[in-house]
Amino acid sequence: MDRSKDIQNDSYQVILMPSGRRGRVKRGTDLLQAAAEIGVELESICGGRQTCGKCQVIVENGHFPKHGISSAADHLSPPKEQEISYFQEHGIRGRRLACAAEVLGELLITVPEESQARKQVIAKAASDRVIEVDPAVRQVYVEVEPAILGDPRGDWERLSAALEKQWGLRGLSIDSQVFPHLQEVLREGEFKVTVTLWQEKEILRVQPGYSEGIFGLAVDVGSTTIAAHLCDLRTGEVVATQAAMNPQVRYGEDLMSRVSYATTEPQGLARLNRAVIHTLNDLAGKVTSAGGITKTDIIDAVIVGNTVMHHILLGINPVELGRAPFALALFSPLDLKARDLGLGFNPAARTHLLPLIAGHVGADNVGVILAEAPHEQDEIMLVVDVGTNAEIVLGNRQQLLVASSPTGPAFEGAQITHGQRAAPGAIERVRIDPKTLQAQFRVIGCDSWISPDDKEPVPPEAMATGICGSGIIEAIAEMFLVGIINANGLIDPDSSSTSGRVRYQGRAGEYVLVDKEYSATGSPIVITQNDVRAIQLAKAALYAGTKLLMANRGIERVDRVVLAGAFGSYISPFHAMVLGLIPDCDLENVVAVGNAAGDGARIALLNISQRQKAEQVARWVQYVETPLAASFQDEFVAALNLPHASDKFPHLEQIIPNGLPTSARTERRRKKDRPGGR
């Protein structure tokens, strides 16, 4: 320990907790500056004017021989009127404003988390990664020289000079949409304003006086579902989340029918473009309203989507994505003005589009990679993002392969008789009793399991309106486990005799999942033979794509599987494995996450360096064209059947009656995942 304070009387050791970073600073240095010199960045919007209160610290009193110092409050200059009144006004005790307190002796200082400049948030992804909050935009408070006669400069030049003098910002540009209000805002704030900066380059907004609050939108434009997360860009918190059906569905359910619509209908592309822009504006209105702000508070956005959604959003006809050689218009990331896309955020708001990977692998997949970070692992990771197409990522930090598999939209509830988007009322969980063949189920928007044995009346919010992706996977897996369908996927005529739950329309069987008493439509909800076939085709495509990448990489087993998808509910890893969606892997190491693409968008929204990382990764991953591989068709045909579940789960019989084998991580999001009545 350096204890040379007796020799160097003009400098003192300061230790900052919890990082433990330490250094010597000159007597009289304020703590904001001292922390910066020691390498700990404190938050500050007002620039040391003792008004924003962002740089609060705690002075540890007493003698700390372990740290080699003796700290006391009187080792700092005493608080003056402004600092005292700040803390009185906010009812806070025992803290100091770092910008006001000058170092007069040895100090041990604790920097509370909220005062750290680059806050850390946990990414809501499988890997529980920590994301440093370092967004593309920030706010600074600045005091401008008032206009006087004889100074020909405009208000913008005066503001510009003040930003250079007070914050060292040079050569800033200003968005043309800021000009119309600049003079009014400066006068309203008596020439004190808060400026929102983009990448330390461009001024996006000027607000009167001291102002706090920057918000951004992370958006995943899926073929079926569009999800938007409103984030506080200072704290990193998700303020509100909303999802909506992609209204393009009315012009074609899968991607190729939309490509065809855009190409053949005279106004097709314009309609598809307007539909998605309209929905984005609508979602922006909803999340901001939920967060108590307005759409004009959105100052930055990150958008991901598959290649067709990406192109349509930009007004690019996706015709080339529908025919060989599947040429993208561009694959680079884009920095745009939101208004140039027709997005009604702040008039000067920015929008970032993550890069694409190849003709069939889009920015949504880049988002998934950002969120799950297989490129930062040693383990071989398989990440499957199940949407209208399935994107498959396989590998680790050495090499990452990516492919797209044409699963179709069955996993999203489309092409299923009673399928629906994940929304309140949709069945998301299913358990079938092996003896009675009766199903218990749970719908989105209600925490209780509904069982035909229940005597109590069913609350209206528990009534089923249909079945969504996670529900259909569980239902069919359970049907297989209890023997309603056999390994070929055929609804077994024998099962009909035992329970009356299976009935026939001509030669095709169907399973009555929900009786009409529990159905919001008044008609029973059934799983038909065609529904089973649709899921078989989808899962075979997914499995074949995975096997192709594994063969390409020369491996037979993966260490970890991440199941991603904007399903409303996480996929059950157990049922996914029963159905054969994914290759063999210890069930403990199979993790289901929700909308990983949206999480990736959120990560890129919160951290600017993740946008650069995204571009590097997008260019580094190796794209494997699945339809080109001769083995794909063979694997596809081989994967149509259902696997022998007992091979995978030798103790299945013991597991089933007790419900799912739980994994803390799998069940992270929903607590009540077991049927309540059992």
Added chain:
Amino acid sequence: MDRSKDIQNDSYQVILMPSGRRGRVKRGTDLLQAAAEIGVELESICGGRQTCGKCQVIVENGHFPKHGISSAADHLSPPKEQEISYFQEHGIRGRRLACAAEVLGELLITVPEESQARKQVIAKAASDRVIEVDPAVRQVYVEVEPAILGDPRGDWERLSAALEKQWGLRGLSIDSQVFPHLQEVLREGEFKVTVTLWQEKEILRVQPGYSEGIFGLAVDVGSTTIAAHLCDLRTGEVVATQAAMNPQVRYGEDLMSRVSYATTEPQGLARLNRAVIHTLNDLAGKVTSAGGITKTDIIDAVIVGNTVMHHILLGINPVELGRAPFALALFSPLDLKARDLGLGFNPAARTHLLPLIAGHVGADNVGVILAEAPHEQDEIMLVVDVGTNAEIVLGNRQQLLVASSPTGPAFEGAQITHGQRAAPGAIERVRIDPKTLQAQFRVIGCDSWISPDDKEPVPPEAMATGICGSGIIEAIAEMFLVGIINANGLIDPDSSSTSGRVRYQGRAGEYVLVDKEYSATGSPIVITQNDVRAIQLAKAALYAGTKLLMANRGIERVDRVVLAGAFGSYISPFHAMVLGLIPDCDLENVVAVGNAAGDGARIALLNISQRQKAEQVARWVQYVETPLAASFQDEFVAALNLPHASDKFPHLEQIIPNGLPTSARTERRRKKDRPGGR
């Protein structure tokens, strides 16, 4: 002379005429490259592909001992098929394509003007300055690798790579509005396209195949008149010019009433803004249609205007310009997307706004300075730009003073009984017979003078609809010269008895300028006592402003006077001096130009370095606040009277009967300036 060719067999001397630049180049170098090495830039769009034909040169045959070389056609590689077919197709003989011809011996080459990369055009300004054509945009032809399966790059990345490889252009960005058509254009041109670049930084347009033609718009937004010049940005030529009334006039004739309208009316600013944008779009439609192109061919624009027009154009409420300290929102030049202003040019078109000088001295005045270049002269120059306000520039390369004088719109025909904008039918020239007091006149749109003595019937286009700025100045100056008004500006009761041309409405006299037989309205066109007063006030304000600057600079005489103004017709220097608009100066050195502000916009449109020059000059000139100067009011009152013309022009009596004393430069634009019948 270096005649070392015998020693250095692998290099030869090449002389390029008419510049006379010379240098040695290696054997086999093509002439395009050779010229570049010698420092003469030849035009090329196709980048040496022998297709654009822009780099044509003439090989001088024979022995040229004066130049120290012996040139002959066989000192160049013979033309091959593509070059031969190019010249055959275009019916050209005796020329070579520089990009195809390789140097094999000593050469004397003439570079025709059209092949020089930076063409020179004469600025249509008083100084006859030469402007080098070096605009902010240029076109390059590029051949792109077609898309193939296995290449994940997008078309944009392939185009980008081709631009780097073939033209050395790195780090280009591309306007988001280009994406929607990129793939179609590339395929239409079979992956050969012509790219329009802005400042070597951004791609504004991609056209299929080889394409030629870049156009820009230079605009002067005056309070009363908006003028637009469509320019060919490759040749520098003005393709078409159109002017229109500023429709904001309906919301207030002078600037202060528009400021008031914008401030007090709820939708005032939006209306004013839409009015000017609408007119700019309308003018763009007219000039492009006259030039045989469309609005989307406009890819760059430079706009000038006074400070109020500038702010309204940007959607900025001009309220601060109407009250002390007259703070501008900004005074820096601006580079914007035309679409962000609502301008319907090419979707990606750029717009540049020249800088402002001070609260009352706008970009129009910067345009005037660019056009007349007083900052490049040794002589003391006075430049007066007469619009709704008059801007006055005084000085030379040592120092330049600038002021704005509140003349009001009388010089533009407003506030005058039969005043009108300069448009067909407006009287622009007037001569009054000192004996009969009858006037001859000429209207815009007709080259003949109309005289009451004429026996022939008057053609319809010669009928007068009203009187415009240059007409009113001449009319009142002539009225003074022949004694209809006295030095106080009073219509002289005595003059009524002699001719019957002066009549009274109550106690106020009026002069009948045009009898009803020659008036398109069917009523006589008169100059009233109030009209004379309005002009007196305006000219006194102008003169007082000039005197203030002269006093400030400590001079009593100026060497040269430039009278600028968008009047439709040039002001007659003689009549301006008779009225006392300008201080004493040899009439030979008084020059009238038209819309110098618009000329300045055109110069900045054609030459990018002139935009930087404009910014430097705008910051360098010294602004003098006229209303602040105590002496201004004194000078104003003193200048209300008309000067004694005979003091200035002792031989006036001999001049008048013979018409105007002519000056070649003053009369440059219009040839028939004397009354034809005399």
